[in-house]
Amino acid sequence: MSPVVLGAGPLGIADVLAVSRGGAAVTLAPDARRRLAEGRAGLEAASAAGRAIYGVTTGVGKLKDTVIPPAERRELQRNLVLSHAAGVGRPLGAAETRAVLVVLAASLCRGHSGVRPVVVETIAACLDRGVLPVIPERGSVGASGDLAPLAHVAACLIGVGEALADGQRLPARQALARAGLRPLDLEMKEGLALLNGTHVMAALGALAVADAERLARLADIAGAMSLEALMGSDAAFDPRVHALRPHPGQLAAAANLRALTRDSAIIASHRDCPRVQDAYSLRCMPQVHGAAREAIAFARGIVERELGSVTDNPVVVWEDGDPGSAAVLSAGNFHGQPLALALDTLSVGLVQLAGISERRIDRLVNPLTNEGLPAFLSPRGGLHSGYMIAQYVAAALAAECRSLCHPVSVESIPTSGLQEDWNSMGAAAALKAREVLGHGRQVLGIELLLAAQALDLRAPLAGGAGTRAAHATVRARIPHLDEDRLLGDDLAAALHLVEEGAVEAAVEAATGPLA
């Protein structure tokens, strides 16, 4: 995979994915090196001129009015890292940690944080050589930035705390040494610059948006399979209907559903049946899946802007090429509220996908609603319970998702002696969205599994171009259920299929790219 070049333009969600999950390395654009050098020179000039600079010549938070004499300014940076490394809970995963590192590095590369190039180079080297700070996932209030978790990143860079190297948890100093890296000696402002940003919530948000977009496509795929298996109609996806209410997400979902069900022999077999309307969970897929897509698009817009942002404070600004013109401005770009709101909204949108899928799952197993299929999709019901309990699992996960979509962005609690009196809780919103996504993937996996079983029972009639491909992919991994077997294994296999994206790939090979 080609490296991601930092400083050549705004970082995108695709770049975060390449580094975090694809293992891509990062390099610095020549322009980034120039901007880092100018920003640093500007900061040094402003400091030499004797101006008070928050967190450089003063303490932080409510200690902002305490003056730090020049001799102690380096020690201040180290102290900031140590005393802010107060994270608790489980560590972030390796891919998540890589995402945090690249988002942090990209923000620093803009030069406005005033760090030396070596700081960014050390982060890049950690990514390259697989030294990943152990970052406890809880403790950030989402302003001023994700202080506690980011301080654990900074601690690792200076050789304190722990790091993951080759899957092993080691003292940070040892992990750095093994990788041939020296701990950073932080200079003026560098400790604050490393920990004062929204990089944790932005990184987790970027991964969540990408995962959510895949989940929305998968909802269309699984939903189309269920629709066919339940003898539903494709009339509700007619483009003339959606032109009358052109929310982009709705249009995209409807187009996907048309492509998926194209040439469906099952739908053709009952085209003139007397039933005029299907249940909402089938008929309103474009509207409901579409609304989820709107929420995801909203989150994507905000996350993408955040990835291209400098979320530090204070920031160094100067006329290009003239560090002598630098001013150091105290402001509040670290405040995570935009992301917190967007990620709460993302969770609410994702609950639509999981919730409506659970209702389709119920229709598939329920002999009252499944249009003549055997109860619980078991050809031998009674002695065998078939997929009865799979719907229970979907119900449990859908219920939990509903609990998880209570917003956390409204839960501000003041910190730092009332100086920081409105916090965003954006990191908590990101962690919650991650949890909802995990549940959503499993629920959709269950729908895929059950819809495939139901389609088996419609043979010899076959589904549409897309659903045929999806069905074949499921069946290549998971056999038809005839007699009861260990059901958890089927559910785990279905989740695995969803996670690796095999179903979408097979469908797109048959239908062309989905929206």
Add this chain to the structure above:
Amino acid sequence: MIELDGFSLTPARLRAVARGGAKVTLAPAAVERVRAGEAALARLIASGTPVYGVTTGFGALDREPVSRAHRALLQRNLLLSHAAGVGPALPREIVRGMMAARANVLAQGHPAVSLATLEALLEVLNRGLTPRVPEKGSLGACGDLQALAHCMLPLIGEGEAELDGQILPGRAALRAVGLEPIELGGRDGLALINGSEQASATAALVVDDAVAVLTSLEIAAACALEALRGLDTAFEEWIHAARPHPGQARAAGHLRRLLRGSRIVGEPRPKLRDALSIRCLPQVHGAAWEALDWATATVERELNGANDNPLVDWSPSRVTSNSGNFHGQAVAQAMDTLAAALTSVGVMSDRRSARLVDDKLSDGLPAFLVRPPAGQEGAHSGFMLAQYTSAALVAENRLLAAPAGIHAVPTCANSEDHVSMAPLAARKARQVLENVTLIAAVELLLACQGLDFRGPERAGDGPRAAHRLLRARVPHWSADRYLAPDIEAAAALIRDGSLVAAVEAAVGSLT
């Protein structure tokens, strides 16, 4: 050795098995009851009485007859097809708790499990096998089917189990401890899984642990009160006799004993009243004690209640297929209430922590509780971020306090159209408790640092003992250092009970 008789399992005895590794055995009377239930079921089946889940399919498949030749297969199939759990594995202690709790319920005889199957379950538990049980999927009606199915699969040589840190296939795990897979008869499969034990075992550990956490939080609060130079007048006995909620009286009594001997609280000063996060400790902690007592009573009943269906009786022999003792709503509500109560005491603790670090509110303590060497002011942030961590946990708890028990989703083709979500409620309560443990750890850390500036020897009996214990592990903060290990060290003192033990040695029992 813990003897199970079906009627006297307590959270503390369950903890001894689940966490402490105590072995279990059946009481002689229970052996007789199990034999009586097994025999009654056999008589009923022989007489042609239809029995749900034995002579019929499960759930909405109850109109499908199951022939005699296939009845053993049905019991086996129920374990396999109900083992549909997802997500990470439950902690070992909860799985062990589930096995002990289910065995206790089966020991009543009414579930009509065969004695051989029950004895095999006890052997699995006693020989240290821990089945791998995914934490998600169970709905709390009819029972925690998925979790229990995974839990019981190793008995028949399926599924997976952990032994000495290694995950083994069920059959290999059995062999490794000298056991063979069993054949299920009668209604053994359904009897093993049709209960509320994921919720009740989790809840039992939560209510048991909550006593020490709530007590620790009172100790931390007493330390904070003294560090903030609070008054002790709000805890006088007559006040609480005038509004006699028992929990309130208990909390006020704890605070009086903790603060006994203090030379700080009696100092003359102009103020008449403290902020509510100090003054109303008895009222808010009291409400939490009430919730905990109520939850504990509910959980104790659940541990000793026949949460199964159908149930069998003997003399005369009878069976009901149309009952619902597996429905976990009681435990769901108890856990939802406890989660809300624990969230509230955590919110209050965070407000005291915020006062401790705020030099406008802390009556002369240094900002963020750090007094750095001369000339280095501002270069040390002290405990600033510890309160941020507490705030983040409070926000998370507020989310987790949203009730689970109202989230019924219909299942089983609307035959099971109202479920309790008790396992979710219990898991949530456990997470809230863990977060409150950390919130209390932050307060303890900050309050002891505050006491350093007041002279800890002048504090009351309780705070003095707490301060001494903490300082043996965590030194005074005079210059910034890596903060996370201090929080973890304070939390460890709460988790392992040493904080409560050290303070009780000074003030007498607090439980």
